[in-house]
Amino acid sequence: DQQVKQNSPSLSVQEGRISILNCDYTNSMFDYFLWYKKYPAEGPTFLISISSIKDKNEDGRFTVFLNKSAKHLSLHIVPSQPGDSAVYFCAASDNTDKLIFGTGTRLQVFP
Amino acid sequence: NAGVTQTPKFQVLKTGQSMTLQCAQDMNHEYMSWYRQDPGMGLRLIHYSVGAGITDQGEVPNGYNVSRSTTEDFPLRLLSAAPSQTSVYFCASSSPRLAGDYNEQFFGPGTRLTVL
Numbered sequence: 001d002q003q004v005k006q007n008s009p010s011l012s013v014q015e016g017r018i019s020i021l022n023c024d025y026t027n028s029m030f031d032y033f034l035w036y037k038k039y040p041a042e043g044p045t046f047l048i049s050i051s052s053i054k055d056k057n058e059d060g061r062f063t064v065f066l067n068k069s070a071k072h073l074s075l076h077i078v079p080s081q082p083g084d085s086a087v088y089f090c091a092a093s094d095n096t097d098k099l100i101f102g103t104g105t106r107l108q109v110f111p
Numbered sequence: 112n113a114g115v116t117q118t119p120k121f122q123v124l125k126t127g128q129s130m131t132l133q134c135a136q137d138m139n140h141e142y143m144s145w146y147r148q149d150p151g152m153g154l155r156l157i158h159y160s161v162g163a164g165i166t167d168q169g170e171v172p173n174g175y176n177v178s179r180s181t182t183e184d185f186p187l188r189l190l191s192a193a194p195s196q197t198s199v200y201f202c203a204s205s206s207p208r209l210a211g212d213y214n215e216q217f218f219g220p221g222t223r224l225t226v227l
Contacts, residue, residue, distance in 0.1 A: 041220075
């Protein structure tokens with residue numbers, strides 16, 4: 001049973017517009033959520049995180065929103081740039097060092 | 112500071128062969144882990160270690176062994192390779208969590224393994 005779900009395998013957005021990537025989870029014990037970005041032939045790199053006691057965290061063009069009652073989080077990228085084209089993974093931790101990853105969303109930003 | 116390094120980058124094996132994927136980190140991280148990435152499956156945890164001499168199983172441990180004799184190294188062994196183990200393997204490391212916080216995991220560049 002997938003505890004972290006990313007239901008959109010791909011997303012295509014025009015440069016300058018907003019990209020919204022979604023993630024749902026089932027385990028109410030998750031206390032920290034992270035987004036990772038992955039380019040082809042490279043390892044994932046950390047992008048942004050949010051604690052379960054917060055509902056928003058912002059870092060430059062990237063904002064993560066957490067809705068605990070809906071068990072849903074989203075990553076907003078504004079404005080989107082061609083260099084943002086990558087696969088984005090949502091991940092969650094249940095108060096341990098382990099991470100549970102979603103299946104990823106491939107974002108393509110076109111001119 | 113090299114971060115997390117993995118060798119080899121690519122490997123082709125025949126069914127039944129054994130091999131070891133190497134992983135090393137120079138950040139003095141206590142936590143290390145191995146993931147496999149398959150199309151449509153995301154990253155799945157194979158084995159992890161919270162420190163030298165301590166290892167535990169993740170979501171998909173069957174067919175893999177690990178050991179952690181030093182803080183720096185965390186090799187992953189395939190005992191008898193099967194086509195189902197064709198995948199991209201990532202090693203990661205991090206400092207242990209502190210109360211109320213989370214330390215990001217740093218990933219290596221990956222090893223692409225094909226089992227024929």
